Amino acid sequence: MEKVMGLASEKGVVIFSKSSCCMCYAVKILFQGIGVDPLVYEIDQDPEGREMERALMRMGCTAPVPAVFIGGKLIGSTNEIMSLHLSGTLIQMLKPYQALS
Amino acid sequence: MNSSSTQFVASGRMGMYEPIHQIGMWGENFKSNGISNASASIFIAGNLNSSQSILMAADTKLDNQSEDTSQGTLGPSSKYDLEASKPMDKVQRRLAQNREAARKSRLRKKAYVKQLESSCLKLIQLEQELERARHQGLYIGGAETSQMGFAGQIISGIATFEMEYGRWLEEQNKHIRNLRNAINTHLSDIELGVLVENGINHYSELFRMKAIAAKADVFYLMSGMWKSSAERFFLWIGGFRPSELLQVLKPQIEPLTDQQLLDVCNLKQSCQQAEDALSQGMEKLQQTLAETVAAGRLCEASHMPQMDTAMEKLEGLVRFVQQADHLRQITLQQMSLILTIRQAARGLLALGEYFERLRALSSLWVTSSREPA
Numbered sequence: 001m002e003k004v005m006g007l008a009s010e011k012g013v014v015i016f017s018k019s020s021c022c023m024c025y026a027v028k029i030l031f032q033g034i035g036v037d038p039l040v041y042e043i044d045q046d047p048e049g050r051e052m053e054r055a056l057m058r059m060g061c062t063a064p065v066p067a068v069f070i071g072g073k074l075i076g077s078t079n080e081i082m083s084l085h086l087s088g089t090l091i092q093m094l095k096p097y098q099a100l101s
Numbered sequence: 102m103n104s105s106s107t108q109f110v111a112s113g114r115m116g117m118y119e120p121i122h123q124i125g126m127w128g129e130n131f132k133s134n135g136i137s138n139a140s141a142s143i144f145i146a147g148n149l150n151s152s153q154s155i156l157m158a159a160d161t162k163l164d165n166q167s168e169d170t171s172q173g174t175l176g177p178s179s180k181y182d183l184e185a186s187k188p189m190d191k192v193q194r195r196l197a198q199n200r201e202a203a204r205k206s207r208l209r210k211k212a213y214v215k216q217l218e219s220s221c222l223k224l225i226q227l228e229q230e231l232e233r234a235r236h237q238g239l240y241i242g243g244a245e246t247s248q249m250g251f252a253g254q255i256i257s258g259i260a261t262f263e264m265e266y267g268r269w270l271e272e273q274n275k276h277i278r279n280l281r282n283a284i285n286t287h288l289s290d291i292e293l294g295v296l297v298e299n300g301i302n303h304y305s306e307l308f309r310m311k312a313i314a315a316k317a318d319v320f321y322l323m324s325g326m327w328k329s330s331a332e333r334f335f336l337w338i339g340g341f342r343p344s345e346l347l348q349v350l351k352p353q354i355e356p357l358t359d360q361q362l363l364d365v366c367n368l369k370q371s372c373q374q375a376e377d378a379l380s381q382g383m384e385k386l387q388q389t390l391a392e393t394v395a396a397g398r399l400c401e402a403s404h405m406p407q408m409d410t411a412m413e414k415l416e417g418l419v420r421f422v423q424q425a426d427h428l429r430q431i432t433l434q435q436m437s438l439i440l441t442i443r444q445a446a447r448g449l450l451a452l453g454e455y456f457e458r459l460r461a462l463s464s465l466w467v468t469s470s471r472e473p474a
Contacts, residue, residue, distance in 0.1 A: 020410075022389070022417050023424065026382025033374045078424055085371045086431050088364075 001055035003048060008069040012097035013038035016056060016067040019045060023078055024066040030081070034091065035098045038068075070094065222464045226329075229467060233326070258317025265310050266327050269303075276300050277453040280446055294442045300449040301433055308426040311339065319419045329463035332456065337376070338383060338425035343432035344372045346452065350436065353451035354444045364439045368432070375428055383421055390414040 008014045013031060017024035019042045031038045043049040043065065056064040056074075063077035070093050075081065084090040276299065283296050315322050322339040325332070335341060347369050357365065390411060397406040405411060437445045 020389075020413065022382045022386040022414075023420050025385050026378045026421075026424075029381045030374060030378035033377060078420075079427055082375055082424065082428055083431050085375060086368060086428075086435050088367055088371065091371075 001052065004052055004055045004059075005072070007039075007041055008074070009072040011039040012036075012071060013094065014069040015040045016052070016065055016069075017042050018065050021065055023063075027066045027068065027078055027081060030085070031094075034085075034094060036094050070097070222468060225468055226464050258314060259321050262310060262314040262317070262321075263327055266307075269307055269310065272303060273453065274457075276303055277450060277457065280450040280453065284443075284446055284450060290442045293446045297437060297442060297445045297449060300453075301437055304433055305430060308430050311426055312423055315339075315419050315422045319415065319422055322422050323418070329460040330466065331459040331463040335459075338379060339422045340425060340429055341456075342376065343429050344369060344376055346429075346432060347372060347436070349455050350448045350451060354440060354448045357444075361439055365436075368435050368439065372428070372432055379421060379425060379428070386414060386417055386421065 004016070007016075013036050015024065015028060015031070015038045017028070017040050024040075028038065028040055043052045046052060053064045056067045059067075059074050061067040061074060061077050062079075066077055066081075068075045068077070068081055075084070075093075081090065084093070276296075280296055280300065283293055288296075311322060321327075325336040325339065328336070332341075335345065337345075347365065351365065393407045393411045393414060394405060436448060440448060
Protein backbone atom coordinates (compact mmCIF):
# COMPACT_ATOMS: atom_id res chain seq x y z
CA MET A 1 0.00 0.00 0.00
CA GLU A 2 1.50 3.29 -1.09
CA LYS A 3 0.28 5.29 1.87
CA VAL A 4 2.01 2.93 4.27
CA MET A 5 5.23 2.81 2.24
CA GLY A 6 5.14 6.57 1.79
CA LEU A 7 4.82 7.20 5.48
CA ALA A 8 7.44 4.56 6.23
CA SER A 9 10.01 6.49 4.25
CA GLU A 10 9.23 9.85 5.81
CA LYS A 11 11.69 9.35 8.62
CA GLY A 12 14.51 6.99 9.52
CA VAL A 13 12.45 5.25 12.19
CA VAL A 14 8.68 4.96 11.74
CA ILE A 15 6.28 3.14 14.06
CA PHE A 16 2.71 2.43 13.00
CA SER A 17 0.62 2.40 16.15
CA LYS A 18 -2.88 2.63 17.60
CA SER A 19 -3.58 5.22 20.28
CA SER A 20 -5.35 2.58 22.41
CA CYS A 21 -2.48 0.07 22.16
CA CYS A 22 -0.26 0.02 25.22
CA MET A 23 2.27 -2.33 23.62
CA CYS A 24 2.82 0.32 20.94
CA TYR A 25 3.43 2.78 23.73
CA ALA A 26 5.99 0.41 25.27
CA VAL A 27 7.89 0.07 21.97
CA LYS A 28 7.89 3.84 21.58
CA ILE A 29 9.37 4.18 25.10
CA LEU A 30 12.03 1.62 24.16
CA PHE A 31 13.17 3.60 21.14
CA GLN A 32 13.23 6.81 23.13
CA GLY A 33 15.35 5.06 25.74
CA ILE A 34 17.86 4.11 23.04
CA GLY A 35 18.05 7.75 22.00
CA VAL A 36 15.94 7.60 18.86
CA ASP A 37 13.00 9.85 18.08
CA PRO A 38 10.67 7.79 15.89
CA LEU A 39 7.75 9.02 13.82
CA VAL A 40 4.67 7.45 15.43
CA TYR A 41 1.64 7.21 13.16
CA GLU A 42 -1.67 6.32 14.85
CA ILE A 43 -3.58 4.38 12.23
CA ASP A 44 -6.75 4.27 14.34
CA GLN A 45 -6.99 8.03 13.86
CA ASP A 46 -6.70 7.69 10.10
CA PRO A 47 -9.85 7.14 8.00
CA GLU A 48 -7.97 4.54 5.97
CA GLY A 49 -6.78 2.87 9.12
CA ARG A 50 -8.45 -0.49 8.44
CA GLU A 51 -6.86 -0.74 5.03
CA MET A 52 -3.48 0.22 6.44
CA GLU A 53 -3.86 -2.48 9.04
CA ARG A 54 -4.58 -5.08 6.35
CA ALA A 55 -1.63 -3.85 4.31
CA LEU A 56 0.71 -4.20 7.26
CA MET A 57 -0.45 -7.73 7.85
CA ARG A 58 0.01 -8.60 4.21
CA MET A 59 3.57 -7.33 4.45
CA GLY A 60 4.21 -9.93 7.11
CA CYS A 61 3.62 -8.00 10.33
CA THR A 62 1.75 -10.43 12.56
CA ALA A 63 0.54 -7.96 15.18
CA PRO A 64 -0.35 -5.65 13.07
CA VAL A 65 0.68 -2.91 15.49
CA PRO A 66 3.23 -1.85 16.45
CA ALA A 67 4.84 -2.10 13.03
CA VAL A 68 8.41 -0.79 13.00
CA PHE A 69 10.15 0.47 9.86
CA ILE A 70 13.83 1.37 9.84
CA GLY A 71 15.20 3.09 6.77
CA GLY A 72 11.89 2.46 4.98
CA LYS A 73 12.11 -1.31 5.53
CA LEU A 74 9.68 -3.30 7.67
CA ILE A 75 11.57 -4.82 10.59
CA GLY A 76 8.65 -6.36 12.43
CA SER A 77 6.56 -6.08 15.57
CA THR A 78 7.36 -6.28 19.27
CA ASN A 79 8.82 -9.81 19.16
CA GLU A 80 11.30 -8.96 16.42
CA ILE A 81 12.28 -5.64 17.99
CA MET A 82 12.92 -7.24 21.38
CA SER A 83 15.00 -10.07 19.89
CA LEU A 84 17.06 -7.63 17.82
CA HIS A 85 17.58 -5.36 20.78
CA LEU A 86 18.84 -8.07 23.13
CA SER A 87 21.21 -9.45 20.51
CA GLY A 88 22.71 -5.99 20.12
CA THR A 89 21.64 -5.77 16.49
CA LEU A 90 18.98 -3.09 16.90
CA ILE A 91 21.47 -0.54 18.23
CA GLN A 92 23.65 -1.11 15.16
CA MET A 93 20.68 -0.61 12.82
CA LEU A 94 19.69 2.57 14.62
CA LYS A 95 23.13 4.15 14.68
CA PRO A 96 22.53 6.41 11.68
CA TYR A 97 19.27 7.61 13.20
CA GLN A 98 20.23 8.31 16.77
CA ALA A 99 19.55 11.85 17.95
CA LEU A 100 22.55 14.06 17.45
CA SER A 101 22.38 15.98 20.68
CA MET B 102 28.28 -48.12 76.12
CA ASN B 103 30.87 -50.02 78.04
CA SER B 104 28.29 -51.86 80.11
CA SER B 105 26.72 -53.48 77.09
CA SER B 106 30.08 -54.70 75.85
CA THR B 107 30.99 -56.28 79.14
CA GLN B 108 27.65 -57.99 79.08
CA PHE B 109 28.60 -59.74 75.88
CA VAL B 110 31.92 -60.88 77.17
CA ALA B 111 30.46 -62.08 80.43
CA SER B 112 27.86 -64.31 78.78
CA GLY B 113 30.68 -66.36 77.32
CA ARG B 114 28.46 -68.18 74.88
CA MET B 115 29.49 -67.54 71.36
CA GLY B 116 26.46 -69.11 69.81
CA MET B 117 24.05 -66.75 71.43
CA TYR B 118 22.93 -63.30 70.51
CA GLU B 119 19.96 -61.15 71.29
CA PRO B 120 18.33 -59.19 68.51
CA ILE B 121 17.66 -56.27 70.83
CA HIS B 122 21.36 -55.50 70.92
CA GLN B 123 21.27 -54.79 67.23
CA ILE B 124 19.42 -51.59 68.04
CA GLY B 125 22.50 -50.42 69.83
CA MET B 126 24.36 -50.61 66.55
CA TRP B 127 22.27 -47.76 65.15
CA GLY B 128 23.77 -45.49 67.70
CA GLU B 129 27.27 -44.46 68.42
CA ASN B 130 28.08 -47.43 70.59
CA PHE B 131 30.52 -49.15 68.35
CA LYS B 132 33.02 -46.56 67.40
CA SER B 133 36.46 -47.99 67.18
CA ASN B 134 37.91 -46.14 70.07
CA GLY B 135 38.75 -48.75 72.60
CA ILE B 136 39.69 -52.34 73.10
CA SER B 137 36.57 -53.04 75.12
CA ASN B 138 34.53 -52.07 72.13
CA ALA B 139 36.64 -54.24 69.94
CA SER B 140 35.80 -57.28 71.99
CA ALA B 141 32.09 -56.61 71.71
CA SER B 142 32.50 -56.22 67.99
CA ILE B 143 34.24 -59.56 67.74
CA PHE B 144 31.45 -61.26 69.56
CA ILE B 145 28.71 -59.86 67.39
CA ALA B 146 30.62 -60.25 64.17
CA GLY B 147 31.29 -63.85 64.98
CA ASN B 148 27.67 -64.76 65.43
CA LEU B 149 25.31 -62.61 63.52
CA ASN B 150 25.77 -63.84 60.02
CA SER B 151 22.19 -63.12 59.08
CA SER B 152 22.20 -59.72 60.71
CA GLN B 153 25.49 -58.97 59.05
CA SER B 154 23.85 -59.40 55.71
CA ILE B 155 21.04 -57.07 56.78
CA LEU B 156 23.43 -54.43 58.00
CA MET B 157 25.76 -54.59 55.06
CA ALA B 158 22.88 -54.68 52.57
CA ALA B 159 24.03 -54.81 48.97
CA ASP B 160 27.51 -53.61 49.67
CA THR B 161 29.68 -56.60 50.34
CA LYS B 162 32.93 -55.03 49.28
CA LEU B 163 34.27 -53.33 52.31
CA ASP B 164 37.20 -51.07 52.55
CA ASN B 165 39.32 -52.82 55.13
CA GLN B 166 41.90 -50.10 55.05
CA SER B 167 39.63 -47.25 56.05
CA GLU B 168 39.02 -47.19 59.78
CA ASP B 169 40.56 -50.29 61.19
CA THR B 170 44.22 -49.40 60.84
CA SER B 171 43.77 -46.42 63.08
CA GLN B 172 42.66 -48.80 65.76
CA GLY B 173 46.20 -49.60 66.66
CA THR B 174 47.47 -53.01 67.49
CA LEU B 175 45.39 -55.48 69.37
CA GLY B 176 47.82 -57.19 71.57
CA PRO B 177 46.89 -60.55 73.05
CA SER B 178 44.86 -60.25 76.23
CA SER B 179 42.46 -62.28 78.25
CA LYS B 180 39.51 -60.73 76.45
CA TYR B 181 40.54 -62.47 73.30
CA ASP B 182 40.63 -65.95 74.76
CA LEU B 183 37.26 -66.64 73.20
CA GLU B 184 38.67 -65.87 69.84
CA ALA B 185 42.11 -67.40 70.41
CA SER B 186 41.37 -70.08 67.89
CA LYS B 187 40.85 -67.51 65.07
CA PRO B 188 43.89 -65.99 63.35
CA MET B 189 44.56 -62.30 64.06
CA ASP B 190 43.99 -60.97 60.52
CA LYS B 191 40.56 -62.54 60.36
CA VAL B 192 39.78 -60.83 63.61
CA GLN B 193 40.99 -57.55 62.20
CA ARG B 194 38.86 -58.03 59.11
CA ARG B 195 35.78 -58.79 61.12
CA LEU B 196 36.40 -55.71 63.22
CA ALA B 197 36.63 -53.54 60.18
CA GLN B 198 33.59 -55.10 58.56
CA ASN B 199 31.56 -54.54 61.65
CA ARG B 200 32.63 -50.93 61.97
CA GLU B 201 31.87 -50.40 58.33
CA ALA B 202 28.44 -51.96 58.69
CA ALA B 203 27.65 -49.83 61.69
CA ARG B 204 28.80 -46.73 59.91
CA LYS B 205 26.67 -47.52 56.88
CA SER B 206 23.75 -48.15 59.16
CA ARG B 207 24.13 -44.76 60.74
CA LEU B 208 24.36 -43.06 57.35
CA ARG B 209 21.26 -44.83 56.12
CA LYS B 210 19.34 -43.80 59.19
CA LYS B 211 20.45 -40.22 58.72
CA ALA B 212 19.35 -40.23 55.10
CA TYR B 213 16.01 -41.75 56.04
CA VAL B 214 15.32 -39.12 58.68
CA LYS B 215 16.28 -36.38 56.25
CA GLN B 216 13.89 -37.78 53.67
CA LEU B 217 11.13 -37.91 56.25
CA GLU B 218 11.69 -34.29 57.13
CA SER B 219 11.58 -33.09 53.55
CA SER B 220 8.49 -35.19 52.86
CA CYS B 221 6.87 -33.56 55.86
CA LEU B 222 7.65 -30.09 54.50
CA LYS B 223 6.30 -31.08 51.10
CA LEU B 224 3.14 -32.41 52.67
CA ILE B 225 2.52 -29.15 54.48
CA GLN B 226 3.08 -27.22 51.29
CA LEU B 227 0.67 -29.49 49.39
CA GLU B 228 -1.96 -29.09 52.07
CA GLN B 229 -1.65 -25.33 51.75
CA GLU B 230 -1.98 -25.44 47.99
CA LEU B 231 -4.99 -27.71 48.27
CA GLU B 232 -6.63 -25.28 50.66
CA ARG B 233 -5.92 -22.41 48.34
CA ALA B 234 -7.23 -24.31 45.36
CA ARG B 235 -10.40 -25.28 47.23
CA HIS B 236 -11.03 -21.63 47.94
CA GLN B 237 -10.61 -20.81 44.31
CA GLY B 238 -12.81 -23.70 43.28
CA LEU B 239 -10.12 -25.11 41.01
CA TYR B 240 -10.46 -28.79 41.64
CA ILE B 241 -13.63 -29.47 39.78
CA GLY B 242 -13.96 -32.64 37.76
CA GLY B 243 -13.91 -32.65 33.97
CA ALA B 244 -17.60 -33.37 33.49
CA GLU B 245 -18.63 -30.44 35.64
CA THR B 246 -16.33 -27.94 33.95
CA SER B 247 -17.55 -28.87 30.47
CA GLN B 248 -21.06 -27.91 31.46
CA MET B 249 -19.94 -24.60 32.90
CA GLY B 250 -19.23 -23.05 29.53
CA PHE B 251 -16.50 -20.46 29.37
CA ALA B 252 -15.98 -20.42 33.12
CA GLY B 253 -15.39 -24.14 32.92
CA GLN B 254 -12.73 -23.57 30.27
CA ILE B 255 -10.90 -21.16 32.53
CA ILE B 256 -11.04 -23.48 35.49
CA SER B 257 -9.92 -26.55 33.58
CA GLY B 258 -7.26 -24.50 31.76
CA ILE B 259 -5.73 -23.40 35.03
CA ALA B 260 -6.11 -26.82 36.65
CA THR B 261 -4.28 -28.30 33.68
CA PHE B 262 -1.52 -25.74 34.03
CA GLU B 263 -1.10 -26.41 37.74
CA MET B 264 -0.83 -30.12 37.09
CA GLU B 265 1.65 -29.63 34.28
CA TYR B 266 3.66 -27.22 36.37
CA GLY B 267 3.98 -29.83 39.10
CA ARG B 268 5.41 -32.23 36.51
CA TRP B 269 7.62 -29.47 35.11
CA LEU B 270 9.10 -28.89 38.58
CA GLU B 271 9.92 -32.58 38.96
CA GLU B 272 11.61 -32.55 35.55
CA GLN B 273 13.44 -29.38 36.53
CA ASN B 274 14.85 -31.05 39.63
CA LYS B 275 16.16 -33.84 37.39
CA HIS B 276 17.79 -31.29 35.08
CA ILE B 277 19.45 -29.61 38.07
CA ARG B 278 20.76 -32.92 39.39
CA ASN B 279 22.10 -33.90 35.97
CA LEU B 280 23.87 -30.58 35.59
CA ARG B 281 25.38 -30.84 39.05
CA ASN B 282 26.66 -34.38 38.39
CA ALA B 283 27.95 -33.41 34.96
CA ILE B 284 29.92 -30.47 36.31
CA ASN B 285 31.33 -32.41 39.24
CA THR B 286 32.34 -35.41 37.16
CA HIS B 287 33.93 -33.23 34.46
CA LEU B 288 31.95 -34.46 31.47
CA SER B 289 33.08 -33.52 27.98
CA ASP B 290 31.91 -30.30 26.34
CA ILE B 291 29.73 -32.21 23.92
CA GLU B 292 27.86 -33.99 26.69
CA LEU B 293 27.60 -30.78 28.70
CA GLY B 294 26.28 -29.00 25.62
CA VAL B 295 23.43 -31.47 25.36
CA LEU B 296 22.51 -30.86 29.00
CA VAL B 297 22.63 -27.09 28.50
CA GLU B 298 20.37 -27.30 25.47
CA ASN B 299 17.95 -29.55 27.35
CA GLY B 300 17.93 -27.11 30.25
CA ILE B 301 17.12 -24.12 28.08
CA ASN B 302 14.50 -26.08 26.15
CA HIS B 303 12.89 -26.99 29.43
CA TYR B 304 12.41 -23.31 30.23
CA SER B 305 10.96 -22.83 26.73
CA GLU B 306 8.49 -25.58 27.58
CA LEU B 307 7.38 -23.60 30.63
CA PHE B 308 6.86 -20.46 28.56
CA ARG B 309 4.76 -22.49 26.12
CA MET B 310 2.59 -23.74 28.97
CA LYS B 311 2.23 -20.20 30.32
CA ALA B 312 1.17 -18.87 26.92
CA ILE B 313 -1.74 -21.31 26.86
CA ALA B 314 -2.66 -20.53 30.47
CA ALA B 315 -2.53 -16.78 29.71
CA LYS B 316 -5.29 -17.23 27.16
CA ALA B 317 -7.36 -19.15 29.71
CA ASP B 318 -6.89 -16.70 32.58
CA VAL B 319 -4.31 -13.95 32.37
CA PHE B 320 -5.06 -12.73 35.89
CA TYR B 321 -4.01 -16.08 37.25
CA LEU B 322 -0.62 -15.74 35.56
CA MET B 323 -0.26 -12.16 36.71
CA SER B 324 -0.86 -13.26 40.29
CA GLY B 325 1.91 -15.87 40.14
CA MET B 326 -0.23 -18.19 42.24
CA TRP B 327 1.48 -21.33 40.92
CA LYS B 328 4.79 -20.15 42.35
CA SER B 329 6.01 -20.42 45.92
CA SER B 330 5.54 -17.32 48.04
CA ALA B 331 9.19 -16.26 48.03
CA GLU B 332 9.31 -16.56 44.23
CA ARG B 333 6.11 -14.52 44.04
CA PHE B 334 7.80 -11.76 46.01
CA PHE B 335 10.03 -11.10 42.99
CA LEU B 336 7.23 -11.32 40.44
CA TRP B 337 7.41 -9.10 37.38
CA ILE B 338 4.64 -9.47 34.80
CA GLY B 339 3.96 -13.09 35.60
CA GLY B 340 7.52 -14.36 36.14
CA PHE B 341 11.09 -13.59 37.03
CA ARG B 342 12.77 -10.36 36.01
CA PRO B 343 15.38 -11.07 33.27
CA SER B 344 17.83 -8.44 34.54
CA GLU B 345 17.64 -10.00 38.01
CA LEU B 346 18.52 -13.30 36.40
CA LEU B 347 21.68 -11.76 35.00
CA GLN B 348 22.46 -10.32 38.42
CA VAL B 349 22.22 -13.79 40.00
CA LEU B 350 24.26 -15.44 37.26
CA LYS B 351 27.17 -13.03 36.97
CA PRO B 352 29.22 -14.10 40.03
CA GLN B 353 28.59 -17.78 39.24
CA ILE B 354 30.03 -17.75 35.73
CA GLU B 355 33.22 -15.80 36.32
CA PRO B 356 35.94 -15.56 35.18
CA LEU B 357 34.83 -13.98 31.91
CA THR B 358 36.98 -12.77 29.03
CA ASP B 359 36.99 -9.06 28.25
CA GLN B 360 34.72 -9.63 25.26
CA GLN B 361 32.33 -11.66 27.36
CA LEU B 362 32.25 -8.98 30.02
CA LEU B 363 31.37 -6.42 27.39
CA ASP B 364 28.68 -8.64 25.88
CA VAL B 365 27.11 -9.38 29.26
CA CYS B 366 27.18 -5.70 30.11
CA ASN B 367 25.44 -4.81 26.86
CA LEU B 368 22.90 -7.58 27.35
CA LYS B 369 22.14 -6.35 30.86
CA GLN B 370 21.62 -2.82 29.57
CA SER B 371 19.34 -3.78 26.69
CA CYS B 372 17.47 -6.13 29.02
CA GLN B 373 16.93 -3.31 31.47
CA GLN B 374 15.71 -1.01 28.70
CA ALA B 375 13.27 -3.63 27.43
CA GLU B 376 11.98 -4.23 30.97
CA ASP B 377 11.51 -0.51 31.55
CA ALA B 378 9.60 -0.18 28.29
CA LEU B 379 7.29 -3.08 29.17
CA SER B 380 6.83 -1.79 32.72
CA GLN B 381 5.81 1.62 31.47
CA GLY B 382 3.47 0.02 28.96
CA MET B 383 1.87 -1.93 31.82
CA GLU B 384 1.47 1.23 33.86
CA LYS B 385 -0.27 2.89 30.94
CA LEU B 386 -2.54 -0.11 30.61
CA GLN B 387 -3.47 0.02 34.30
CA GLN B 388 -4.08 3.73 34.05
CA THR B 389 -6.34 3.54 31.01
CA LEU B 390 -8.22 0.55 32.42
CA ALA B 391 -8.86 2.47 35.64
CA GLU B 392 -10.08 5.43 33.64
CA THR B 393 -12.35 3.19 31.58
CA VAL B 394 -13.85 1.53 34.64
CA ALA B 395 -14.38 4.88 36.40
CA ALA B 396 -15.84 6.54 33.30
CA GLY B 397 -19.41 7.70 33.34
CA ARG B 398 -21.21 8.43 36.54
CA LEU B 399 -20.31 6.40 39.57
CA CYS B 400 -22.53 6.42 42.70
CA GLU B 401 -25.58 5.68 40.60
CA ALA B 402 -25.31 1.90 40.42
CA SER B 403 -25.14 2.18 36.64
CA HIS B 404 -23.29 -0.33 34.52
CA MET B 405 -19.89 0.52 33.04
CA PRO B 406 -20.43 2.47 29.81
CA GLN B 407 -17.25 1.38 28.07
CA MET B 408 -17.30 -2.34 28.77
CA ASP B 409 -15.89 -3.26 25.35
CA THR B 410 -12.96 -0.85 25.78
CA ALA B 411 -12.21 -2.40 29.16
CA MET B 412 -12.32 -5.85 27.62
CA GLU B 413 -9.88 -4.72 24.93
CA LYS B 414 -7.50 -3.57 27.62
CA LEU B 415 -7.61 -6.99 29.24
CA GLU B 416 -6.74 -8.56 25.90
CA GLY B 417 -3.74 -6.24 25.88
CA LEU B 418 -2.67 -7.70 29.22
CA VAL B 419 -2.31 -11.13 27.62
CA ARG B 420 0.09 -9.60 25.14
CA PHE B 421 2.23 -8.12 27.91
CA VAL B 422 2.52 -11.40 29.77
CA GLN B 423 3.52 -13.14 26.55
CA GLN B 424 6.06 -10.46 25.71
CA ALA B 425 7.55 -10.66 29.20
CA ASP B 426 7.98 -14.43 28.76
CA HIS B 427 9.51 -13.79 25.35
CA LEU B 428 11.99 -11.45 26.99
CA ARG B 429 12.90 -14.13 29.54
CA GLN B 430 13.43 -16.65 26.79
CA ILE B 431 15.67 -14.49 24.62
CA THR B 432 17.70 -13.43 27.66
CA LEU B 433 18.45 -17.10 28.36
CA GLN B 434 19.29 -17.70 24.70
CA GLN B 435 21.58 -14.70 24.50
CA MET B 436 23.45 -15.80 27.63
CA SER B 437 23.99 -19.26 26.15
CA LEU B 438 25.48 -17.58 23.05
CA ILE B 439 27.84 -15.37 25.05
CA LEU B 440 29.07 -18.06 27.45
CA THR B 441 31.20 -21.12 26.85
CA ILE B 442 29.41 -24.44 27.27
CA ARG B 443 30.99 -24.99 30.67
CA GLN B 444 30.04 -21.51 31.83
CA ALA B 445 26.51 -21.94 30.52
CA ALA B 446 26.19 -25.23 32.39
CA ARG B 447 27.32 -23.58 35.63
CA GLY B 448 24.98 -20.68 34.93
CA LEU B 449 21.96 -22.92 34.38
CA LEU B 450 22.79 -24.89 37.51
CA ALA B 451 23.12 -21.67 39.50
CA LEU B 452 19.79 -20.42 38.17
CA GLY B 453 18.04 -23.68 38.97
CA GLU B 454 19.47 -23.81 42.47
CA TYR B 455 18.55 -20.18 43.07
CA PHE B 456 14.87 -20.84 42.43
CA GLU B 457 15.11 -24.11 44.36
CA ARG B 458 16.36 -22.14 47.35
CA LEU B 459 13.53 -19.65 47.05
CA ARG B 460 11.07 -22.53 47.10
CA ALA B 461 12.80 -24.09 50.12
CA LEU B 462 12.70 -20.72 51.86
CA SER B 463 8.96 -20.53 51.23
CA SER B 464 8.41 -23.99 52.74
CA LEU B 465 10.51 -23.12 55.76
CA TRP B 466 8.58 -19.90 56.22
CA VAL B 467 5.30 -21.78 56.13
CA THR B 468 6.38 -24.31 58.75
CA SER B 469 7.92 -21.74 61.06
CA SER B 470 4.91 -19.47 60.95
CA ARG B 471 2.75 -22.37 62.06
CA GLU B 472 4.41 -22.47 65.45
CA PRO B 473 2.39 -20.82 68.21
CA ALA B 474 3.61 -17.35 69.09
